[in-house]
Amino acid sequence: MTMPVLETRVRQALFASRRWHPAEIVFWCLAFAAFLLFPRNLLLLNEIAILALFALSLDLILGYAGIVSLGHAAFLGMGAYAAGLLAKHVTADPFAGLLAGMGAAGLLGLVTSPLVLRGTDLTRLMITLGVALILYELANSFSTLTGGADGLQGIMMAPVLGLFDFDIFGRTAYLYSLSVLFLLFLIARRVVHSPFGLSLRAIRDNPLRAAASGVPNDRRLAAVYTLAAAYAGAAGALLAQTTQFVSLDVLDFHRSADLMLVLIIGGAGYLYGGLIGAIAFKLLQDLIASFTPQYWMFWIGLFLVLFVLGGREMIHGAVKAAAARFARLGKGAAR
Amino acid sequence: MSAVLQTFDLSKSFGGITATDHVDFTLAKGARHALIGPNGAGKTTFVNQLTGVLRPSSGRIELMGEDITRLPREARVKRGLARTFQINQLFGTMTPLEMIALVTSERLGRGSHPFRALDRDLELVGQTAEILTRFRIDDIMDRRIATLPYGKQRQIEIAAAFAARPSVLLLDEPAAGVPEAERRDLMQTVAALPDDVSVLLIEHDMDLVFRFATRITVLVNGRVLAEGTPEEMAHDPAVRAAYLGEGAHA
Amino acid sequence: MLTILFDGIAYGMVLFVLGCGLSVTMGLMNFVNLAHGAFAMLGGYVAVLAMQRLGLPFLASLPLAFLAAALVGVVLERLIYRPMYTKSHLDQVMFSIGLVFMAVAGTDWLMGSTQQFIRLPDWLQGRFEVAGIGIGRYRLFVIVVCGLLAVSLQWGFTRTRFGSRLRAAVDDARVARGLGIPVNRLFALTFALGSGLAGLGGALGIELMGLDPTFPLKFMIYFLIVVTVGGTSSITGPFFAAMLLGVADVVGKYLVPQVGAFIIYALMVVLLITRPHGLFARARA
Numbered sequence: 001m002t003m004p005v006l007e008t009r010v011r012q013a014l015f016a017s018r019r020w021h022p023a024e025i026v027f028w029c030l031a032f033a034a035f036l037l038f039p040r041n042l043l044l045l046n047e048i049a050i051l052a053l054f055a056l057s058l059d060l061i062l063g064y065a066g067i068v069s070l071g072h073a074a075f076l077g078m079g080a081y082a083a084g085l086l087a088k089h090v091t092a093d094p095f096a097g098l099l100a101g102m103g104a105a106g107l108l109g110l111v112t113s114p115l116v117l118r119g120t121d122l123t124r125l126m127i128t129l130g131v132a133l134i135l136y137e138l139a140n141s142f143s144t145l146t147g148g149a150d151g152l153q154g155i156m157m158a159p160v161l162g163l164f165d166f167d168i169f170g171r172t173a174y175l176y177s178l179s180v181l182f183l184l185f186l187i188a189r190r191v192v193h194s195p196f197g198l199s200l201r202a203i204r205d206n207p208l209r210a211a212a213s214g215v216p217n218d219r220r221l222a223a224v225y226t227l228a229a230a231y232a233g234a235a236g237a238l239l240a241q242t243t244q245f246v247s248l249d250v251l252d253f254h255r256s257a258d259l260m261l262v263l264i265i266g267g268a269g270y271l272y273g274g275l276i277g278a279i280a281f282k283l284l285q286d287l288i289a290s291f292t293p294q295y296w297m298f299w300i301g302l303f304l305v306l307f308v309l310g311g312r313e314m315i316h317g318a319v320k321a322a323a324a325r326f327a328r329l330g331k332g333a334a335r
Numbered sequence: 336m337s338a339v340l341q342t343f344d345l346s347k348s349f350g351g352i353t354a355t356d357h358v359d360f361t362l363a364k365g366a367r368h369a370l371i372g373p374n375g376a377g378k379t380t381f382v383n384q385l386t387g388v389l390r391p392s393s394g395r396i397e398l399m400g401e402d403i404t405r406l407p408r409e410a411r412v413k414r415g416l417a418r419t420f421q422i423n424q425l426f427g428t429m430t431p432l433e434m435i436a437l438v439t440s441e442r443l444g445r446g447s448h449p450f451r452a453l454d455r456d457l458e459l460v461g462q463t464a465e466i467l468t469r470f471r472i473d474d475i476m477d478r479r480i481a482t483l484p485y486g487k488q489r490q491i492e493i494a495a496a497f498a499a500r501p502s503v504l505l506l507d508e509p510a511a512g513v514p515e516a517e518r519r520d521l522m523q524t525v526a527a528l529p530d531d532v533s534v535l536l537i538e539h540d541m542d543l544v545f546r547f548a549t550r551i552t553v554l555v556n557g558r559v560l561a562e563g564t565p566e567e568m569a570h571d572p573a574v575r576a577a578y579l580g581e582g583a584h585a
Numbered sequence: 586m587l588t589i590l591f592d593g594i595a596y597g598m599v600l601f602v603l604g605c606g607l608s609v610t611m612g613l614m615n616f617v618n619l620a621h622g623a624f625a626m627l628g629g630y631v632a633v634l635a636m637q638r639l640g641l642p643f644l645a646s647l648p649l650a651f652l653a654a655a656l657v658g659v660v661l662e663r664l665i666y667r668p669m670y671t672k673s674h675l676d677q678v679m680f681s682i683g684l685v686f687m688a689v690a691g692t693d694w695l696m697g698s699t700q701q702f703i704r705l706p707d708w709l710q711g712r713f714e715v716a717g718i719g720i721g722r723y724r725l726f727v728i729v730v731c732g733l734l735a736v737s738l739q740w741g742f743t744r745t746r747f748g749s750r751l752r753a754a755v756d757d758a759r760v761a762r763g764l765g766i767p768v769n770r771l772f773a774l775t776f777a778l779g780s781g782l783a784g785l786g787g788a789l790g791i792e793l794m795g796l797d798p799t800f801p802l803k804f805m806i807y808f809l810i811v812v813t814v815g816g817t818s819s820i821t822g823p824f825f826a827a828m829l830l831g832v833a834d835v836v837g838k839y840l841v842p843q844v845g846a847f848i849i850y851a852l853m854v855v856l857l858i859t860r861p862h863g864l865f866a867r868a869r870a
Contacts, residue, residue, distance in 0.1 A: 006464045006473055013432055013477055014454035068675050115858060121674045122617060123857055126809060130854040133806060137847040195445040195453060198437050205426035212386065212424070214412035214441035214499055223447075253802065257682050264679065298690030304683025308676045309668065 018193035027272070028182065035174060042170035048282045049177040050238045055262045055274025056181075056188060057231035063268030064192055065224045066204035067116055070125045070256050071132030074112075075105040075229040077139065077251035079236025084152045084246040085145070092158035098180065098237045105233020106226050113222040129253070136251040151247035155240065166242065173242035180238060184231060189271060191227070200224055254297070261300065264307055338397075339364050339533045340385070340416070340503050345394035347380055347557075354380040355391070356557035362503065362535055369536045369548035373577070377557035378537045379421060382505055386418050387411050398503065412441075417501035419492045421508045421537075427481035431472045431491050434480060436463045438498035463498075470494035470524060486517030493524055497532075504528065506536045510543055522546070545569075553577070588719040589839050590832060595724035596793055597831020598731035601824050603786035603804070604811030605738065606779020608823045610772070611812055612755040616670055619681035621783055621808050622801030623688035628654040628784025629796040630692065633701045643706050647788055654784020655777045662776045685801045692798040701796040727789055734782075739820045751775060807834075810853045 034045055054076055061067040079101030086100040115127050139146045146152055159165045164172040191197050202210040203217050211217050240246045249255070258281070266277025288299050340362040347355040354377040362368055372378050383389040385396060387408040396404045403411055426434050436453060439462050440446055453459065467473040470490055475483060480491060489509065496504060506525065513521055522543060528534060538544050544551065545565050552562045555577050561568060568574050607621040628650035635646035669677055705723055712721040742748040754761040754768050762768050787796070794804065807830065815826030830849065837848040 003464060003468070006468060007460055010432060010436075010460050010464045010467070010476070011454045013430075014436065014460070015452075018452060018454075070678065115854065119857070122678075125617075125674070125678055126813065127854055127857050129806070130850045130857070134847055134850045134854070137850065141847070191449045193453070194449050194451055195437075195440040195456075195459075196447055196449040198433065198440065198453065199446045201429065202426050202434075202437050205428055206424050208388075209420070209424035209426065209495070211408040212412065212418055212420075213438045213495060214409045215437075215446060216407070216409045220446070254686075257679075257686075260679055260682075295690045295694055297686045298694070301683040301686025301688075301690065304679050304686065305665070308672065308680040308683070309665065 018189075024272075027275075031178060031182075035171075035178075039169075039171075042174045044282060044286060046170045046174040046177050046242055048278050049174065049181045050235050050242070051259075051262065051282060052275040052278035053177075053181045053184060053238065054232055054235035054259060055266070055278050056185060056271065057228045057235065057274075058259050058263055059268050059271060059274045060188060060192075060228040060231065061225055062263060063270070063273065064197065064204065065200045065221055067221065067225065068121050068124050069116070069128040070253075070260070071128030071130070072232055072259055073251050073253070073255035074128075074132040074135045075109060075232035076236040076239070076255060077132075077135060078108050078229075079105040079233025080240040080246045080250045081139065081146060081152065081236075082233070083237035084155050084240040087155045087157055087241065088152070092156055094157055094160050094176065094241050097157075097241055098234060101233040101237025101240070102230040103233070105236065106230035108233075109226040109229020110222065112229075113225040116225060117218050117221055129256070132251065132253065132256060136248065136253075139248055139251055146246075146248075149248060151245055152240075153245060155244040155246070157241050157244060166244070170242070177238045177242060180234060184234060185271070185275075188231070192271065196220070196223070257304075258300065261304055261307070264304075337364050338362065339366075339399055340535070341397045342385070343395040343397070345381075345384060345391050345396065347377075347384055347389060347392050354557050355384065357394070358554075358557070358559055360552065360559065362533055363550075364533055365530055366533045366550060367536070367548050368534065368550045368552065369538055369544045370552050370554060371538060371541075371544055372554035372560075376554045378554055379507065380557075381554065382418065382507055382537060385505060386416065409441075412499050412501075415500075415502035416505070417496040417499040417503070418505040419496045419507055419509055421511055423485075423488050423492055425480050425488060425491060425495070427479070429480055430477050431480060431483075431494075432463065432467065432476035434491065434495055435466045435476075435498050438495050439463050439466070442499055466494055466498045470497070471520075484517075486513050486520065489513050489517075489521055490524060493521075497528070501532060503533045503535070506534060506538075508538055509536070510538065510540050587717075589836055591718060591720060592724060593832030593835035594828065595721075595727045595831075596835050597828040598728050598735075599786050599790045599793055600807055600811055600831050601827035602731050602734055602782050602789065604808040604815075604827055605735075605820060605823045606775075606782045607808050608812040608815060609751070609755070609775050610779050612816075616666070617674055617677045617681065618666075619678060619805055619809075620684035620688065620801065621779075622804050623685055624654045624658055624780040624783040625787030625790070625804070626688065626692065626796070626798070626800040627657060628781075628787035629791050629800065630696060630701070630787075631784065632788035632791065633703055633796065636703055643703065643709070647785060650788035651781040651785040654787070655781030658780025659773060659777045662773055666776070685805070688801055689798050696798065698798055701791065703791050705792065723792055727793070730789065735820065735824055742820050747771075747774075806850065806853065810849065810856075813853065814856050 035042070038045060054072070057075070058069065058072050061069060082104035083097035083101035086097050090096075112131055115131065116124050119127070140148055143149070157166050160172060160176050164176070166172045192200075199210065199215045199220050202213065202215055203220060207217055236250060239250065262277035262281045263274055264277070265280050266273030266275065284303075285296060288296055338361045342358055342360045345355055345358045345360070346353065356377075358381065370378055370381070380389065384391045387403075387406060391404065394404075395402060398411065398414055398416055401414065403414065403416070406414075426437070429437070436459060439459050440453070440456075443459060443462075445451065445456065445459065464473075467476050470493065472487065472490055472494060475487060480488065483491070493506065493509060509525060510518060510521055525536075525543075525547060536544065536547060548565060550563070551565055551568045553560045553568060553574050560577055561571050561574050563571070603625050604621075607618060610616060610618060631653040632646040632650040635641045635649050636643060641649070669680055672680075709723045709726055712719050714720065742751065750761070750766045750771060753764065754766055754771055758768050787800070790796075794800075810830055811823050811827045814829070815823030833852065834846070834849055838846075841848075
């Protein structure tokens with residue numbers, strides 16, 4: 001093979017991994033079309049979009065950098081309280097709140113990142129869990145600021161862009177959340193296909209070789225941990241703004257555990273896992289809530305157990321088969 | 336002849352065991368130098384200190400006259416010290432193309448770029464393609480590394496180290512575990528490394544050592560037992576007694 | 586002050602009995618069982634039911650709590666835990682969290698979400714003073730019972746054949762198998778013993794820690810601290826860790842109640858950072 005030919009092939013191969021697949025375009029069209037298709041379910045759709053963003057955040061560190069976490073709720077809560085407090089005391093502008101939430105959570109991520117750089121999966125799980133518990137206790141203790149167990153009440157939001165008021169049907173809420181999700185997704189997609197993203201995969205695959213290839217492992221992991229924290233903070237901010245309320249529940253352990261389940265359902269390491277998982281999770285929750293609202297926790301526990309015991313392969317097989325069929329359809333349409 | 340890599344009085348002990356015992360070692364520019372010694376002589380411990388995996392207990396390491404004793408691993412790579420591993424350390428889920436692109440991107444200082452697209456970076460594409468041809472892995476560049484045969488993986492191991500454009504390359508038993516049929520290929524690869532790269536070869540296979548090296552250091556019990564040309568080493572009675580006698584059967 | 590210290594010791598003793606089973610199973614199979622607290626909760630509820638429904642005396646309900654938890658432990662180990670041993674830590678954690686959720690919701694459904702109380706026999710109620718230190722009778726009882734347990738566990742672990750085999754298996758399960766030690770059966774037994782002790786601890790702890798369906802979640806972190814700090818290769822490690830934790834928690838909550846459990850979590854994070862090669866690195870080797 002001559003050099004120019006090979007160089008072209010190298011470029012093509014590198015391009016192939018970041019090319020937009022027709023199925024992706026369909027996915028996002030459907031997400032926006034859902035606004036018109038399901039006008040009665042916009043509140044649920046809003047919840048899905050927020051959970052999807054939260055799961056996208058975990059996917060960035062778990063799927064791409066291999067950092068396990070049982071305390072991702074810390075960043076969700078940080079973002080929610082930051083956005084809520086800003087709206088209550090400073091400005092009611094949604095974008096300011098979003099940035100505040102991302103900034104506060106990102107800062108927390110940066111500060112706590114040294115804790116997750118080393119150690120086994122187990123140590124990381126325990127440490128992230130510990131950090132989230134500490135935050136929960138702090139939010140509970142500083143009740144003058146956070147409202148403690150009563151929650152942060154009295155958040156009033158200004159219209160988005162000064163035009164769209166938040167309504168009780170969740171119309172503005174869904175479009176606002178979905179737009180933020182889409183924008184942050186585009187950025188994440190860019191990031192994972194960049195040299196930086198490649199170096200994260202290198203660390204995930206083999207930290208020893210990554211360092212021997214000139215990758216400063218610690219700095220890269222700290223960077224992605226901070227980025228993911230900011231993403232989770234954005235999800236928290238959206239939650240606070242669209243529900244106009246923040247409760248201690250945003251920091252609760254079950255949030256982190258649910259999130260793991262979401263990513264387990266959807267699969268990690270291809271960005272869409274969190275989104276698909278969020279849809280499945282929320283629909284399931286909605287379905288179960290319709291006949292047995294009280295014992296959701298039992299069912300989620302059962303799903304977790306069954307998943308790990310062997311259901312995962314089955315579900316992922318089904319998802320892959322569906323995706324393959326979808327891909328063939330897409331190709332057919334493109335031709 | 337100037338030194339590119341030197342150690343001064345380098346020592347490392349684990350608890351009561353001294354794995355590296357006051358080693359003064361010099362790697363000359365453009366050298367084809369082999370480090371040999373029986374199992375447990377401390378060869379890998381020595382390499383791990385050179386590359387920063389282990390901190391020496393005492394002593395100093397210099398790369399091109401610069402003290403690198405306390406530098407982190409990746410900083411040594413940036414300064415031109417690359418290595419291969421005795422047991423393959425590859426990015427299993429990546430393709431050879433991606434792995435070489437990663438090393439190249441880090442060398443070009445792109446690694447912290449969060450938005451740039453890899454395929455738009457013509458410098459990176461060109462240099463990646465060059466490594467792929469040089470090590471004859473262009474035909475398999477699209478396959479997952481984990482699925483490739485062992486001999487090919489061994490080639491990629493060397494290619495990835497070389498892609499960092501090192502001035503000093505440490506090869507830790509490159510032929511270890513490679514089946515006879517694929518060994519020729521690998522030895523050709525090692526022999527074809529350009530002259531301006533100084534190579535330190537850590538090896539068990541005497542055949543490879545004597546064919547490749549122009550200088551040999553013998554390490555026994557963490558100490559330098561002898562050093563010289565292959566000719567001198569082959570006839571040194573102390574070396575024969577301590578090492579070649581038993582090594583000849585290996 | 587000394588009274589608080591005494592309370593802290595009693596609390597730590599219960600934590601030890603609750604957590605020591607977890608540390609052994611973790612060391613033996615390198616398995617992370619976050620659902621350990623569910624066995625403790627089971628023991629607690631068995632004791633409550635035995636006293637309220639069957640009218641059994643407190644002392645008789647304790648062995649019952651032990652047996653029930655041990656029995657359930659054996660059954661679950663056989664049926665669902667065993668395939669988990671070879672899975673990744675992440676899978677094990679998710680799996681056992683699932684079990685915790687099921688236990689919490691299931692208990693809520695069966696028993697209601699309210700806090701459970703038991704009526705202690707008269708001779709265990711009240712407190713007396715020795716040299717100015719207020720000593721609760723029940724706390725003294727707990728310290729004596731748990732102390733005896735700790736001593737006999739230590740004896741069993743270091744002096745009996747079972748103990749020496751167990752230590753060998755914790756050290757290196759493969760080598761132990763090669764030596765003909767039936768590691769699987771050993772583990773089943775240990776799991777049962779550990780679960781049983783958790784059940785007993787749960788029953789003893791009703792008065793000190795409270796009992797409601799969220800028990801396994803609330804105290805999960807405490808067991809983990811005992812294991813993390815204490816290590817898995819001995820009985821004494823978890824024992825001292827539990828003492829430290831119990832005293833720190835009680836004293837901390839007494840002196841600075843606003844900060845609450847914050848101290849404990851911070852303590853764990855700091856210990857994990859400063860001792861990253863404590864339990865977990867070793868267990869993996």
